[in-house]
Amino acid sequence: AQKITQTQPGMFVQEKEAVTLDCTYDTSDPSYGLFWYKQPSSGEMIFLIYQGSYDQQNATEGRYSLNFQKARKSANLVISASQLGDSAMYFCAMREGGNTDKLIFGTGTRLQVFP
Amino acid sequence: DTEVTQTPKHLVMGMTNKKSLKCEQHMGHRAMYWYKQKAKKPPELMFVYSYEKLSINESVPSRFSPECPNSSLLNLHLHALQPEDSALYLCASSQGMENNEQFFGPGTRLTVL
Numbered sequence: 719a720q721k722i723t724q725t726q727p728g729m730f731v732q733e734k735e736a737v738t739l740d741c742t743y744d745t746s747d748p749s750y751g752l753f754w755y756k757q758p759s760s761g762e763m764i765f766l767i768y769q770g771s772y773d774q775q776n777a778t779e780g781r782y783s784l785n786f787q788k789a790r791k792s793a794n795l796v797i798s799a800s801q802l803g804d805s806a807m808y809f810c811a812m813r814e815g816g817n818t819d820k821l822i823f824g825t826g827t828r829l830q831v832f833p
Numbered sequence: 834d835t836e837v838t839q840t841p842k843h844l845v846m847g848m849t850n851k852k853s854l855k856c857e858q859h860m861g862h863r864a865m866y867w868y869k870q871k872a873k874k875p876p877e878l879m880f881v882y883s884y885e886k887l888s889i890n891e892s893v894p895s896r897f898s899p900e901c902p903n904s905s906l907l908n909l910h911l912h913a914l915q916p917e918d919s920a921l922y923l924c925a926s927s928q929g930m931e932n933n934e935q936f937f938g939p940g941t942r943l944t945v946l
Contacts, residue, residue: 763925818864818929
């Protein structure tokens with residue numbers, strides 16, 4: 719079974735609008751962490767936001783927020799006020815339990831922002 | 834200094850060549866990683882070094898040989914590669930605590946002819 723599922727291969731959004739990128743995960747470990755990364759066409763993976771399984775509040779970092787619904791095992795990324803520079807591949811990833819070194823990545827969502 | 838650097842940016846090699854990829858970080862991170870990423874796929878973990886010792890090898894073929902000379906440097910030695918090994922090779926580093934993100938370098942685009 720997939721540990722991390724991103725069901726949207728591609729998304730389009732108009733500049734200045736908000737967009738939600740979906741991510742669901744599967745783990746039986748009560749301790750885990752969820753990460754979102756952005757990968758522009760240049761190739762570098764850029765860390766955006768982190769949510770720990772015990773965090774009571776949804777994580778926010780500037781225009782990025784994470785809609786964490788633990789019972790549904792979902793960790794959707796919300797980008798507000800989209801910019802042309804947000805066009806990139808977005809990966810959701812999970813770290814399970816005490817293994818702090820291994821990240822499991824989803825298949826990614828390609829976001830395209832149009833004027 | 835909050836970046837991970839990788840050299841070279843691009844590498845083309847033949848199947849009989851020996852080459853090395855280099856990665857450097859000066860953030861004092863205790864963990865360093867090699868990932869392989871094929872086009873339109875997520876990164877796949879290859880190796881993890883923790884405190885300069887190999888802690889994870891994801892069953893990578895022996896034609897890939899990692900080396901961690903010190904806490905700031907990570908190398909990936911390549912020998913007798915196959916065309917299917919052509920990919921983007923990403924290096925990352927992390928403090929290694931539960932909520933610590935991995936910082937990635939820009940990658941080396943490898944083409945094996």
